[in-house]
Amino acid sequence: MAENVRPRVRVPKTAAAGEVITIKSLISHKMESGQRKDGDGNVIPRSIINRFVCAFNGETVIDVTLEAAVSTNPFFEFEAVVPEAGDFSFTWYDDDGSVYEETKSVAIA
Amino acid sequence: MKLQNAIAAAAILSFAGTMGFAQTDNELTVEGQLISTEAAAPAHMENVGTVYSGWRFRSEETQAMQTDDFDNSGFVFVDDGLALMASVDGSEGKSCASCHEDAEEFAGLKAQMPRVNDSGELETLEDLVNTCRTERMGAEPWKYNGSQMAAVTAVIGLQSRGMPVDVAIDGAAESFWERGKDLYYARVGQLDLSCANCHEDNYGTMIRADHLSQGQINGFPTYRLKNAKLNTVHSRFSGCMKNVRAEPYAIGSDEFKALELYLASRGTGLSVETPSIRN
Numbered sequence: 001m002a003e004n005v006r007p008r009v010r011v012p013k014t015a016a017a018g019e020v021i022t023i024k025s026l027i028s029h030k031m032e033s034g035q036r037k038d039g040d041g042n043v044i045p046r047s048i049i050n051r052f053v054c055a056f057n058g059e060t061v062i063d064v065t066l067e068a069a070v071s072t073n074p075f076f077e078f079e080a081v082v083p084e085a086g087d088f089s090f091t092w093y094d095d096d097g098s099v100y101e102e103t104k105s106v107a108i109a
Numbered sequence: 110m111k112l113q114n115a116i117a118a119a120a121i122l123s124f125a126g127t128m129g130f131a132q133t134d135n136e137l138t139v140e141g142q143l144i145s146t147e148a149a150a151p152a153h154m155e156n157v158g159t160v161y162s163g164w165r166f167r168s169e170e171t172q173a174m175q176t177d178d179f180d181n182s183g184f185v186f187v188d189d190g191l192a193l194m195a196s197v198d199g200s201e202g203k204s205c206a207s208c209h210e211d212a213e214e215f216a217g218l219k220a221q222m223p224r225v226n227d228s229g230e231l232e233t234l235e236d237l238v239n240t241c242r243t244e245r246m247g248a249e250p251w252k253y254n255g256s257q258m259a260a261v262t263a264v265i266g267l268q269s270r271g272m273p274v275d276v277a278i279d280g281a282a283e284s285f286w287e288r289g290k291d292l293y294y295a296r297v298g299q300l301d302l303s304c305a306n307c308h309e310d311n312y313g314t315m316i317r318a319d320h321l322s323q324g325q326i327n328g329f330p331t332y333r334l335k336n337a338k339l340n341t342v343h344s345r346f347s348g349c350m351k352n353v354r355a356e357p358y359a360i361g362s363d364e365f366k367a368l369e370l371y372l373a374s375r376g377t378g379l380s381v382e383t384p385s386i387r388n
Contacts, residue, residue, distance in 0.1 A: 006188055010179045028185045072337055073185055 005029050007102045009090050014109035015082040023054065026075045027092050027100060033068040049074055051093040057086040082106055137164055139382075140178055142271050148378030153278070156309055162379050163322040163331075163387055166313070171334065174386040183332035183384025186339045187267060190260030199248025205241070205261070212264050219269035219381050223370045225281040231366045234262045235341070253361035259330045259339035266330065266383030273380060274327050276373045289371025292364060298355025304368075319388065324349075325376040326369065328385025335388060342369055 009025040027049060034046025048068055054061040061080045080088070085108045092100040137144040146162040154160070164172060174180045194205035194212065209215070223233040232240075235258055239250040251258040278286040293304045307316065308324030315321070329342040343360045346368060350357035358364040 004189060004192075006185075008179075008188075024179050026179070026185070028188070073182065 005094070005098070005100060007090065007092055007100045009088075009102050009104055011088050011104040011106060013105075014107045017108050018081060018083060020079050020081055021106070022077065022079055023088065024075070024077045025052070025054070025090055025102075026073060027052075028073050029092075029094075031068075031070055031072045031074065035068065047095050049092050050095055051091075052076060053091045053093075054078070054080070055089050055091075056080060056082070057084070061088070082108070084108065135165065137162075137172070137176065137382075139176055139270065144271055144380040144382060145273065145378065146380070148273070148376075151374060151377040154375060156305075157323070157375075160325065160376055160379060161312075161323055162327055162376075162382060162385075163325050164328065164382065164385060166320040166322040167387060171386055171388055175382070181332070181384065181386060182337070183263060183330075183339060183386065186256075186260045186330075186332070187263050187384060189256075190262075190264035193257055193261055194264060199242065199246035201245065201247040203246045205246075208241075208245070213268055215265045215268040217269055217272055219266040219383060220272045220274050221276055223366055223373065224277060225285065229281060231282070231285045231363070231370060233361075233366055233369060234265060235343075235361065238262065238265075254341040254344045256338065259341050262341070263330045263339055263384045266381060269381040270383060271380050273378050274373055274376045276370060276377070278370070278374045282370065285367045285370050286374060288364075289367035289369070292368045293371055297350065298353035300353040300355075302353045304349070323375075324372065325379060326372045327376045327379045328382035328387065330383065331385045331387050333387050339384060342372075 005028060007025070007027045009023065011023050012021050015021050029049050030047065031049065032044055032047040034043065034048075036044045038044055046068060048070065049066055052062075052064040052066060052074070054063075062076075062078055064076065066074060085106060088104045088106065090102040090104075094100070135146060137146050144162075144164075146165050148160050150157045150160050164175060174182070178184050191212070194209070197204045197207075219234060222237075223231050226232045235253050238258060238261055239253075242248040243250050251261075276282075296303045296306070304324060307321050312321050312323045326342050326345075329345070330339040331345075332338070333340050341360075343365045346365050347357040347360060
C-alpha cells in the first residue's frame with residue numbers, strides 16, 4: 001500500500017429528487033509514473049491509481065481508467081442525477097492491489 | 110483635442126499596467142469567511158500606501174482554488190499534518206496531541222509569529238514545533254523546511270485564518286526588525302537587486318509571464334502550483350535569492366528569521382491565509 005493515501009469526497013447531504021448535483025473527489029496519492037529513475041539510475045516502479053469508480057445504489061455513475069500521465073493527487077469533479085435517496089460509493093484501485101473505498105449518503109429534501 | 114484623447118488613453122493604459130491585478134472581484138471569502146486581502150500600510154512603510162495579499166495578483170483560476178477548502182490542494186497536506194500531530198514519536202511516548210488535544214488552541218498564534226522569546230531570541234513557528242519535539246517529546250527535530258514541518262505549521266497556521274497579522278516589532282523585537290529591514294533593502298547577487306526593487310517598486314507589473322506581488326507572507330506555508338506541495342517561507346526566501354543570483358542564507362538562519370519578522374510586519378492588517386494557493 002502506497003503511503004499516505006487518503007480518499008476524500010464532497011457530496012451534498014440532501015438533494016431534490018431528480019436534481020443534478022456536483023460531486024468532487026480527491027485521493028492523495030503519489031502517482032509514480034514508472035518513467036522516472038532514482039539517483040542510482042534504477043527505474044522507480046510504477047505505482048498509480050489505475051481505476052476510479054463512482055456508483056449510486058449499485059448503478060455506475062462513472063468508471064474511469066487512469067493512466068501513468070495523470071498527476072499526483074487525482075481530483076475528479078462530475079455531476080450526477082439523484083433520482084432517490086441512497087448512497088454514493090467511491091472506489092479507487094491501486095496498482096499494488098489496494099482498494100480504497102468511501103461512501104456518502106444523500107437524502108431527498 | 111486628439112492629442113488630449115491620446116494622453117488620456119495613455120494614462121488609462123499605464124494605470125492598468127501598474128495595477129495589473131488579474132481579478133475583478135477583490136473580495137476573498139473562504140468557506141463563507143471574509144478574508145482581508147488589502148489593508149492600509151503600517152506607519153513604518155514609507156513607500157507603500159496600501160498592502161495587498163499575494164492572492165490579489167493571481168489569475169482567477171488560482172484565486173478560485175483558495176475559496177473552497179476542498180479545491181484547495183493545501184488541505185491534502187493539512188490532513189497529513191493532522192495525522193502527524195496525532196502520531197506518537199520520540200522517547201517520551203508522546204504526540205503533539207498528548208498536550209495539545211485540539212489544534213484550535215493555536216488560534217491567533219500564527220498572526221503573532223515570529224516573536225522574541227523569554228531568552229531574547231527571535232523564534233518562529235518552526236522553532237516552537239522543534240522545541241516541543243526535542244524537549245518534550247524526546248524526538249528528533251524535523252528539517253526546518255521539510256514536508257512534515259510544512260504540514261504541521263500549516264495546521265497551526267490554519268487556526269488563525271482570517272485573523273489580522275499583528276507582530277510585535279518594538280521593545281525586544283526592534284533590533285531583529287531593524288536587521289530584517291536592512292536585509293530587505295540590501296542589494297544582493299549578480300543581478301544586484303534588493304527585495305524592494307521587485308516587491309516594493311514594481312509590484313503589479315510583469316516579471317516575465319507572471320505578476321510581481323508585494324511579497325507578503327501572510328499565506329505561508331503556501332501550496333505552489335509549480336511544485337505541487339506546501340512551501341515554507343524560508344524556502345521561498347531561498348528561491349528568491351537564487352533568482353537574483355545571490356548565495357542564499359541558510360534555511361532557519363538568523364538572517365531569514367529577521368527578514369521573516371520584517372516581512373510579517375509589512376503585512377500588518379492582512380488576514381492570515383494559511384494555506385494559500387499561489388503559482
